[in-house]
Amino acid sequence: MDTCTAPKLREDLEIIRGMDDHPLMFDPKGGTYHRLTKSAAALLRQFDGAHSLDELSVLMAERRGVPAEGVRGELTAFVDELSRSGLLVGTEAEREPRKRAGGRFGTSMLMPRFVVTRSLPKVLEPVARLLRPVPAWLSVGVFAGGGVLGILLGLYAVLTSAPPAKDMLGTGTLVAIALMFLQILVHESAHAMVCQVLKVPVRGLGVALLFYFMPLAYVDRTDAYRVRSRGGRVLLAVAGPLSDGWFTGAAALLVLTADGPVAQVAGALLIFQMLNLVTNINPMLPSDGYAALEAGFGLVDARGRAFTLLKHRLLGRPLPGFLERMPARSRRLHVTYGIVCCVYTVALGFFVVQSLIWSFELVGRSMP
Numbered sequence: 001m002d003t004c005t006a007p008k009l010r011e012d013l014e015i016i017r018g019m020d021d022h023p024l025m026f027d028p029k030g031g032t033y034h035r036l037t038k039s040a041a042a043l044l045r046q047f048d049g050a051h052s053l054d055e056l057s058v059l060m061a062e063r064r065g066v067p068a069e070g071v072r073g074e075l076t077a078f079v080d081e082l083s084r085s086g087l088l089v090g091t092e093a094e095r096e097p098r099k100r101a102g103g104r105f106g107t108s109m110l111m112p113r114f115v116v117t118r119s120l121p122k123v124l125e126p127v128a129r130l131l132r133p134v135p136a137w138l139s140v141g142v143f144a145g146g147g148v149l150g151i152l153l154g155l156y157a158v159l160t161s162a163p164p165a166k167d168m169l170g171t172g173t174l175v176a177i178a179l180m181f182l183q184i185l186v187h188e189s190a191h192a193m194v195c196q197v198l199k200v201p202v203r204g205l206g207v208a209l210l211f212y213f214m215p216l217a218y219v220d221r222t223d224a225y226r227v228r229s230r231g232g233r234v235l236l237a238v239a240g241p242l243s244d245g246w247f248t249g250a251a252a253l254l255v256l257t258a259d260g261p262v263a264q265v266a267g268a269l270l271i272f273q274m275l276n277l278v279t280n281i282n283p284m285l286p287s288d289g290y291a292a293l294e295a296g297f298g299l300v301d302a303r304g305r306a307f308t309l310l311k312h313r314l315l316g317r318p319l320p321g322f323l324e325r326m327p328a329r330s331r332r333l334h335v336t337y338g339i340v341c342c343v344y345t346v347a348l349g350f351f352v353v354q355s356l357i358w359s360f361e362l363v364g365r366s367m368p
Contacts, residue, residue: 008049121201147242150249163267176268190243233295306338
């Protein structure tokens with residue numbers, strides 16, 4: 001029997017229990033995960049090339065207690081969707097999947113990406129091995145408590161001791177920018193460390209261009225879908241901002257207690273830190289705040305689904321099966337979210353361009 005009459009899953013696919021204990025299918029060709037219903041996961045175990053569509057219809061109908069004729073159309077659509085995704089033997093994906101470890105360049109969620117290194121897990125594993133035996137309540141409590149306290153202290157320092165604009169003109173600002181780059185590296189390493197402790201190592205550390213114009217550092221934590229608990233995934237998402245909180249607290253202490261060049265550098269750094277924090281918890285961007293909300297509510301790729309819905313609506317294309325089955329109210333909410341994100345991004349792009357012009361003017365004035 002051929003694939004059309006007796007579907008067979010590719011042997012390299014892996015069906016696992018992942019986020020919120022949901023069944024997931026992992027495709028190593030593209031390094032992607034496909035969320036499954038429990039009934040679909042059970043049925044896929046019979047996709048062995050030995051069961052015909054008629055037999056699979058009977059199995060599916062028996063589980064639901066309905067006639068086989070009533071599920072045949074749904075089964076055919078499911079098989080067609082698997083075929084279009086290249087998940088069945090003898091089929092090819094309609095779109096070439098992203099390479100998991102091949103090239104250094106890739107694009108997803110409207111972000112061209114360049115992988116700088118894939119060696120971060122090896123660097124972090126010795127530290128992760130020391131952290132795993134520590135009780136979670138202790139390590140998370142200390143880390144989160146210090147981060148939140150640092151953010152609150154930074155907010156207090158900005159409101160009460162913000163440096164005047166003239167103090168932002170000088171070499172202290174250039175030093176603050178250099179320190180900010182170091183903080184960003186630690187920020188991404190914090191995400192990677194939580195992944196390492198949870199035994200779902202990041203795939204790489206790199207640089208991305210959000211909507212093709214805004215540079216961002218990132219770690220590829222796709223395999224976090226394997227983390228079953230929502231708490232673990234939320235911690236993974238907020239690890240970066242919490243690590244920022246420690247740096248922010250240190251800068252705030254210097255702003256409040258030091259003077260001279262040290263206070264000047266700390267003041268400029270604190271302004272950058274607070275701006276970075278606001279951006280990094282903004283759910284209108286693919287930020288850590290968005291990832292934390294997604295994890296906390298058990299959502300899967302809400303942003304990607306929103307933009308896919310928008311694209312298909314604008315181009316008049318039929319929706320993919322998984323979006324067509326989405327409740328109408330949920331589709332409307334996703335489309336609304338996608339529109340708001342697009343409007344916000346245009347406004348943000350304008351602000352970024354103006355900020356860059358202002359920054360270059362500041363640097364130019366600070367030069368002798």
